[in-house]
Amino acid sequence: MIKVHVDGQTKEIQEGATLKEIIPDIPEKYSVAIIKSSKSSEYKTKNIRFFTSSGEVVIELNTRGIKLFSDDYFRKLFDKKGKSSASDVLSVKWSDRQATTFGPFKSAIVPDRKQHRYNKGDVILGCGGYDPENSYLIFSRMPHVADHGADKSGGVIGSVVSGKNSVHTWKPGDIVKNAERIVSTENTSDSFATTDRSLQLEDGMEIITHVTISAYGYDKDKISIDASNSVEHMLITLKGGEFQADLNSSGFVRDEKMKKSTVPQEIKKSRLEGTVTVRTSGRLEGSLYIYTKDIPGSPNHTVVGEIKHGIELVKLIRKGDAISVKTIPGQIDLRGLSLKESLKILNKNGIKPSIDDNSGERVVIDQKPPNTMEVLEEKKVSLKTVPLSNVIGIRLNDTDAPRTCGIFREVTGLRWYNIGKMPLLFKYDDVTLFQPKVPRKITINIENTPRDTVPANMLAMTNDSRRGVGLVGVRTSSNNEFGPTSEPFSATNIIGEVIETDKLSSLKEGETVYIREI
Known part of the structure; x- marks a missing residue:
């Protein structure tokens, strides 16, 4: 017998057992992480995070800053829990359009008594009245020249890399609630991601089968709705329990299945390892990101969650891989359900x-x-x-008409929900026509047009070659001349079929028709 670890649980199995035998419920299309051996070591980064009363700020320290915030000095400013050891330590003393100061505290600087040039985002160690007993951390809000009581180097100890908006909102009365040196883990393991279920397992292997994401604002005892719209977009993206790695960068992986969706900017925070965000602007707006390294916050991203389990799997997958994802909480979207x-x-x-x-x-x-x-x-x-x-079942053909099916889902609402709708334009003979609202910017190119005969009950959308572009139709009998929208074959994009055709007879012109994919 050998022992393996599956999502943190130890299992005893027969020697020679395969991956498929211990994870039979994980679909074979999903990659899982295999970690043969692991040697992890923690090390302190050159970043420090301040938790202020007006948001988080991450500072990337230079050599002088790292020396200043040594463990001994850090302990003098903060207690073991990271909280300020005195109420007057690191609070805003003054603020103007050029800079904001936090302090006072003691330091060993020797003031230069000269002006120095500073850039926006610089963090400066200076003092008031040229007295090191009254030293301050000074955050530069804009490029300027000033005498901040710094030493001859100018006193720059680092720069703000995340939370830059907070720098501009600080005012007298704001404080640093707590602070921490950012620690990272370096893993030198023989690890990889695989879909090969015939892989023979070895003693001591660790297997990660899925990723668990906790939504921003969710706590079983208290719920925050500050990010409810963008969190819902994440839940829609992961509705099928799948994350598709359309891009794997050095610092993140990205799922683009819901790109070109409008998502509001709700939460701007540091994008630390394990953070999940949605892009809120640009060509990839609506895409979902999971971060594998610390990256500064961005006004183009809104935070929607964080990884609670499986970050190792995210780090190991390759472009094109799909992984199983669970969310906390699960989505409560009842639209389309009985x-x-x-x-x-x-x-x-x-x-x-x-x-x-x-x-x-x-x-x-x-x-x-x-x-x-x-x-x-x-x-x-x-x-x-x-x-x-009143709800009609349909089946769409993504294999032969992927683009038109995508357009159909978008204009009917099926892209976001399990039920869609469109107005019934009119009925005659064996033809039923619908007229969903298709934005002018959407182009319906020729795709999957019929050749000889259109079978009965096919669902089609008129393409851009005719004036009736965007019309959707179904014909309950076969035809070898015209498509379901009564257009020539060249103007007819076949997108699927209507399953519950018996419900068509009761429809009335002008009413809203509801549809579900079966």
């Missing part, structure tokens, strides 16, 4: 429902509050439903 199933989920989470109609079989089409964190915080939710007979 009312019966929805009530079970709400009961499990201790949430009180308010229902517009609970007669017969019904499907949830909307919920208020709309986001998971808000539902958990309020402990109640209002549900809007429709009869099951």
